[in-house]
Amino acid sequence: MLVGVPLPPEPRSSALMQTLRWTIRPLPFMQDCRREYGENFSLRFLGFERPMVLISDPVAIKALYMERSHGLPPGRNLILEPILGSRSVLLLEGKEHLARRKLMLPPFHGERMRSYEATVEQAITAEIDSWPLDREFRIHTGMQAVTLEVILRAVFGVSAGPRLDRLRQMLSTVLSETSSPRAQLIGLATRRFRGGNALARFDKQLKAVDELLYAEIAEHRRKPDLPEREDILSVLMLSEFEDGSTMDDTELRDQLMTLLLAGHETTATALAWTFDLLLRHPAALSRLRDSLEAGEEDYLRATISESLRLRPVLPLAGRRLATELSVDGLTLPAGTDVSPAIWLTHTREDLYPEPFAFRPERFLEDSPDTYGWIPYGGGIRRCLGASFAEFEMRIVLREVLTRCDLHKADPRPEQTGRRNITLSPKDGTPVIVTARRPARERDIVAV
Ligand code: HEM
DSSP, X not given: OOTTOOOSOOOSSOHHHHHHHHHHXXXXXXXXXXXXXXXXXXXXXXXXXXXXXXXXXXHHHHHHHHOTTOBOOHHHHHHHHHHHOTTOTTTOOHHHHHHHHHHHSGGGSHHHHHTTHHHHHHHHHHHHHHSOSSSOEEHHHHHHHHHHHHHHHHHHOTTOOHHHHHHHHHHHHHHHHHHSHHHHHHHHHTTSSSOSGGGHHHXXXXXXXXXXXXXXXXXXXXXXXXXXXXXXXHHHHHOOOTTSOOOOHHHHHHHHHHHHHHHHHHHHHHHHHHHHHHHTOHHHHHHHHHHHHTTOOHHHHHHHHHXXXXXXXXXXXXXXXXXXXXXXXXXXXXXXXXXXXXXHHHTOTTTSSSXXXXXXXXXHXXXXXXXXXOTTOOXXXXXXXXXXXXXXXXXXXXXXXXXXXXXXXXXXXXXXXEETXXXXXXXXXXXXXXXXXXXXXXGOOOO
């Protein structure tokens, strides 16, 4: 299908070398490619049959995301299916995908979303109270604890007991097992994270998580108040597809795992990057604090947009073309794997003057451009939890910045490292709290 059709230029190095550079130093690698080949280029990743074409022109990105019939490039399944399962909304395509999206979107928007405000406030209040004074710690770890707590409570409800404690611990373990670049390279080379002696332990841990999830599903099915419950598991259990069918236990497990993983690591990483940026830019930090004192949210929202622009958590959100893509002099045949290079799009000089400067002000007057600001991907697969993530981030940033005097332990910018599929601060953003004020009264509510 692709024979004879020239794709955009690619580096001359081997797939192994390109994968290594992509895994170990993704941003400099992408920047080098942009410098050498222009805004469209192709990369080869180990374990993939076809190259991936990277684009960064918003007009081309719009054309890519507007076409609903495109599928997913195999990378998403390759890396995520062993963990999320084959029924995950993140991995299904076509009608099956849309049917799941319809059921899973409502809890993450509007009033339903705002009902989680107290949950987020309680989680961040407890986290701040646990921080040491005058001693360095990694704020990324703290943010992971908060976002995991929030998503666990949203998914299972607040009354869950010891099983939730075990799940919390096991999920963190599974994530760290797959987080390092080494684990990812082995995963790519063996085409899956499972199998082989070196990774047998991971399989065992995943099984333990599955047992906990299935036990929670069984217990929910027995609950007499299921129709009145608002937690996402109860809602999904009772939701019907258009043909009247419901999700079976295997599918529920896959959707729960998807929400737990997609919903916590990403948000925690975005928060850690936001602290890294804010604490190195005192003028922006002070303006944000003043606006929070005045009860305003505009600068807070702009700060989050700017942080996600400069430090997008995910580098790619690609598609496999179902039909030819022809836009602005670029023609790619059906069957090509294409992805916006999110960070390259976000650092285009024509879209963002002084693209590498951290300036939340740029989003005060203009809200982010739909196809020039794409930290959540786009189109029919745009992140299902985007509103929820920003809602959560606003509460967390507000609480930390109004309650704590916070400093970076190391004034240098964090380097980009990898954790699972995310681009995360390599050292976890070490900080020091030098003063802590008590939580406002409304936060002190018994759970
Ligand atoms: C700052 C935090 C987050 C970032 C940067 C982020 C980013 C993304 C990206 C780039 C995609 C792929 C979109 C595409 O292919 O076009 C995605 C998909 C998804 N995200 Fe998020 N995400 C975040 C938080 C969340 C949260 C909090 C949840 C759930 C509560 C969530 C659930 C999902 C799901 C279920 C999908 C699959 C959507 C689909 O395929 O239809 N994400 N996210």
